[in-house]
Amino acid sequence: MKIAILGGTGSLGKGLASRWIKAGHVVIIGSRDVSKAQETAVHLGLDSSAGMLNIDAANSCEIACLTVPFTHQESTLLSIEDGLANKIMIDASVPLMPPKVMRVQLPKIGSAALNAQAILGENTTVVSAFQNISAELLQTDTDIDCDVLVAGDLIDARNTVIKLAADAGLTGWHAGPLCNSVAAEALTSILIAINKKHSLAHSGIKITGH
Ligand SMILES: NC(=O)c1ccc[n+]([C@@H]2O[C@H](COP(=O)([O-])OP(=O)(O)OC[C@H]3O[C@@H](n4cnc5c(N)ncnc54)[C@H](OP(=O)(O)O)[C@@H]3O)[C@@H](O)[C@H]2O)c1
Numbered sequence: 001m002k003i004a005i006l007g008g009t010g011s012l013g014k015g016l017a018s019r020w021i022k023a024g025h026v027v028i029i030g031s032r033d034v035s036k037a038q039e040t041a042v043h044l045g046l047d048s049s050a051g052m053l054n055i056d057a058a059n060s061c062e063i064a065c066l067t068v069p070f071t072h073q074e075s076t077l078l079s080i081e082d083g084l085a086n087k088i089m090i091d092a093s094v095p096l097m098p099p100k101v102m103r104v105q106l107p108k109i110g111s112a113a114l115n116a117q118a119i120l121g122e123n124t125t126v127v128s129a130f131q132n133i134s135a136e137l138l139q140t141d142t143d144i145d146c147d148v149l150v151a152g153d154l155i156d157a158r159n160t161v162i163k164l165a166a167d168a169g170l171t172g173w174h175a176g177p178l179c180n181s182v183a184a185e186a187l188t189s190i191l192i193a194i195n196k197k198h199s200l201a202h203s204g205i206k207i208t209g210h
Contacts, residue, residue: 001062003064004052004060004065005027005028005029006030006054006067006068007067008029008037009031009033011135013040014040014043014135015133015139016065016092016130019167028060030053032053038050038051054076055080055083057083064090065130070093073091073112074115081120084120085123085124086124089120090164091113093185094185096189104190112128113151113178126178127152128181128184129149132184132204133146134202146202146205147170147206148162148173149172149173149175150172151180151181152178173207
């Protein structure tokens, strides 16, 4: 697939990009600064032309993934919303409110994913995923022993993102409608607290069952 990573110059964006490039996808790195995007593209082994402004990346892709800090989610989406019409937009945003990142603090609308859907409107299908995966681990070749909760209102769109999680070496699970993203977003603060109190580097979640 042709995947645009919006804010792809950051930690999570580079991690997902590196995995999807290895899986054979066409990856576009989006940024507010074209030279920064091109530099990241080259760093990831791509041609510099794979680095673009976020708006051009959104216009060029089949599917997009937003990887900017939650405080910049709205301004970023408002600047590119037309390019995302009739596409899936994966939202990995966690609404952390520094400095109290170990405390679950959610936006009034309920979650970052619901906020994205409200901004983009019904022409774009928002699917939430990857909130509980370490960007640092994604940037390595290591096997990541952590699952991905995939929430979205359309089952076909969730299936697409579960397949992309598999392509990144992760097991994705149907986590129900987009409003359920609140659970994955809240879990991140809990995982940060577990990392701190139990001296772990990259705690994650794993679904079990028979
Ligand atoms: N880091 C993790 O392990 C991890 C794991 C799961 C989920 N997440 C979530 O994924 C998202 C990205 O996390 P991250 O750690 O990758 O973030 P990051 O590295 O701090 O930032 C990602 C990118 O956001 C862009 N950005 C920064 N300030 C901006 C602004 N004012 N307006 C628009 N864009 C701006 C920058 O791209 P340009 O300067 O190139 O435009 C930057 O490279 C967050 O919502 C985070 O909660 C992170």
